[in-house]
Amino acid sequence: MIRIENLHKRFGDLVVLEGVDLEIESGQSVVIIGRSGCGKSVLLKHVVGLLSPDKGNVIVDGLSIFDFSRKELMQYRRRVGVLFQFGALFDSMTVGENIGFCLKESLRMKSAEIKEKVGEKLSLVGLSGIEEKMPAEISGGMKKRVALARAIAAEPDILLYDEPTTGLDPITADRINELIVDVNKKLGVTSIAVTHDMASVYKIADRIVMLYDGKGICDGTPEEIKSTDNPVVRQFINGSSIGPISAQ
Amino acid sequence: MDDQRSAFDIGPATLISGLGRITLMLWRTLISLRFFFVSLRLIITQMYYMGVKSIWLVAVTSIFTGGVSAWQAAYQFKDYVPVRYLGGAVGKAVLIELGPVLTALVLAGRISAGIAAELGSMRVTEQIDAMESMAVDPVRYLVMPRFIAGIVMLPVLTMLADFIAMFGAYIVSVRMVGMETETFMNGFKQFFQLSDFFAGLAKSCGFGAIISVMGCYHGFHATGGAEGVGLSTTQAVVSAAVLILVADFIMATFLFQI
Numbered sequence: 001m002i003r004i005e006n007l008h009k010r011f012g013d014l015v016v017l018e019g020v021d022l023e024i025e026s027g028q029s030v031v032i033i034g035r036s037g038c039g040k041s042v043l044l045k046h047v048v049g050l051l052s053p054d055k056g057n058v059i060v061d062g063l064s065i066f067d068f069s070r071k072e073l074m075q076y077r078r079r080v081g082v083l084f085q086f087g088a089l090f091d092s093m094t095v096g097e098n099i100g101f102c103l104k105e106s107l108r109m110k111s112a113e114i115k116e117k118v119g120e121k122l123s124l125v126g127l128s129g130i131e132e133k134m135p136a137e138i139s140g141g142m143k144k145r146v147a148l149a150r151a152i153a154a155e156p157d158i159l160l161y162d163e164p165t166t167g168l169d170p171i172t173a174d175r176i177n178e179l180i181v182d183v184n185k186k187l188g189v190t191s192i193a194v195t196h197d198m199a200s201v202y203k204i205a206d207r208i209v210m211l212y213d214g215k216g217i218c219d220g221t222p223e224e225i226k227s228t229d230n231p232v233v234r235q236f237i238n239g240s241s242i243g244p245i246s247a248q
Numbered sequence: 249m250d251d252q253r254s255a256f257d258i259g260p261a262t263l264i265s266g267l268g269r270i271t272l273m274l275w276r277t278l279i280s281l282r283f284f285f286v287s288l289r290l291i292i293t294q295m296y297y298m299g300v301k302s303i304w305l306v307a308v309t310s311i312f313t314g315g316v317s318a319w320q321a322a323y324q325f326k327d328y329v330p331v332r333y334l335g336g337a338v339g340k341a342v343l344i345e346l347g348p349v350l351t352a353l354v355l356a357g358r359i360s361a362g363i364a365a366e367l368g369s370m371r372v373t374e375q376i377d378a379m380e381s382m383a384v385d386p387v388r389y390l391v392m393p394r395f396i397a398g399i400v401m402l403p404v405l406t407m408l409a410d411f412i413a414m415f416g417a418y419i420v421s422v423r424m425v426g427m428e429t430e431t432f433m434n435g436f437k438q439f440f441q442l443s444d445f446f447a448g449l450a451k452s453c454g455f456g457a458i459i460s461v462m463g464c465y466h467g468f469h470a471t472g473g474a475e476g477v478g479l480s481t482t483q484a485v486v487s488a489a490v491l492i493l494v495a496d497f498i499m500a501t502f503l504f505q506i
Binding site (some may be wrong): 045046050074075084085086088089090091100101102105106115148150154239 | 296372373374375377378379380381382383385389
């Protein structure tokens with residue numbers, strides 16, 4: 001179980017998170033929604049320990065990840081897979097090397113074993129046989145799928161998705177959403193996705209949380225969110241420029 | 249733009265926090281030396297990039313450095329110092345100063361800039377975050393191999409630069425100044441001390457560390473997009489060049505006692 005407690009983060013004068021509380025049960029798929037720049041990705045980076053909070057905590061299975069030693073943090077990160085917003089594929093490595101990176105450098109697997117795992121994960125995302133291609137040679141949608149294959153390569157039990165469908169056409173975005181649902185189901189992972197793509201939200205979420213003004217303002221199932229009376233949430237899910245959220 | 253930073257924008261607070269972060273990075277690099285053998289392939293790749301790929305640059309700069317040193321020395325000796333000391337004077341200058349310092353300055357431009365641009369673009373495209381999230385320490389994977397390669401390859405390139413610069417000086421002395429080969433060589437041998445040669449190499453080890461660390465540090469802390477990467481690249485070259493000259497003075501006072 002992941003528990004985010006009273007998380008605060010500011011960058012200089014810019015307050016990004018101002019007391020976020022969230023509890024995620026094992027195996028649950030939570031989607032965090034909110035406007036661009038509201039701190040969704042910052043929240044995700046705290047969960048994997050890439051950022052330290054000014055105040056608050058992230059507790060995973062009863063342990064605070066910010067109290068971990070460097071070694072313990074590395075062990076924790078082996079349990080977490082992250083799909084970054086723009087893929088963050090290593091552009092000097094082939095697709096196969098990207099997917100096998102964690103297996104080789106962190107888990108120290110043998111080459112034959114890595115090759116087998118890479119093939120297996122690529123086939124899971126529907127991209128068999130592109131191991132030797134460079135990231136620059138594949139499309140945006142393929143990059144996202146390769147990044148997803150890399151995120152699940154070490155078979156993590158927590159998956160974090162940062163804007164998984166941003167910049168993709170609706171059909172490719174839907175394919176990615178299906179893959180996420182499929183992967184979450186097959187691997188039985190706990191997942192947190194951040195996005196402002198509502199089609200993606202309704203497809204992959206068991207539960208939706210909305211961030212606004214540095215805090216979680218709404219938490220519920222997709223049905224509950226669709227029927228909410230909260231004007232901020234209503235404006236956001238309807239994609240309207242008129243309402244309490246300033247369009248600027 | 250009011251908020252546009254420059255490569256020379258270093259207030260006291262920036263300087264102190266920068267020094268702290270550099271020390272921390274150096275410390276983490278030294279700790280990750282325990283993964284030396286695991287990272288051997290990465291180290292060799294960096295040695296190839298820094299060393300083999302820099303040979304032509306070092307060769308061209310060194311031959312002209314040696315040549316101009318001989319010509320300038322001959323000009324200054326004229327009417328005051330016997331020309332038989334030319335080989336010795338140029339030899340001393342090349343081995344203890346020109347070889348190590350000019351090689352380091354030239355390579356600061358090539359290597360520091362290259363490292364800062366590569367790591368900077370990895371930082372802004374979240375590749376370094378991705379590496380960390382996969383439980384791979386980016387200092388171990390990216391910084392340590394470059395640090396070792398810098399320390400090892402700078403002295404190797406400096407030896408090459410010393411040799412080529414002396415060859416350039418010899419050509420100019422014999423062909424243009426009109427000295428005899430034997431006179432040039434005797435002058436060189438008369439003043440040659442092995443300790444000078446090794447002191448020059450010791451300096452170049454330090455310069456190698458500066459070049460790698462500045463490139464890695466500025467690349468690691470790049471922010472923003474293309475502009476941020478460009479700025480970090482400039483800062484890497486400027487800071488490496490300044491630190492090389494400062495370190496040269498400090499090391500010279502220890503290595504060459506008057």
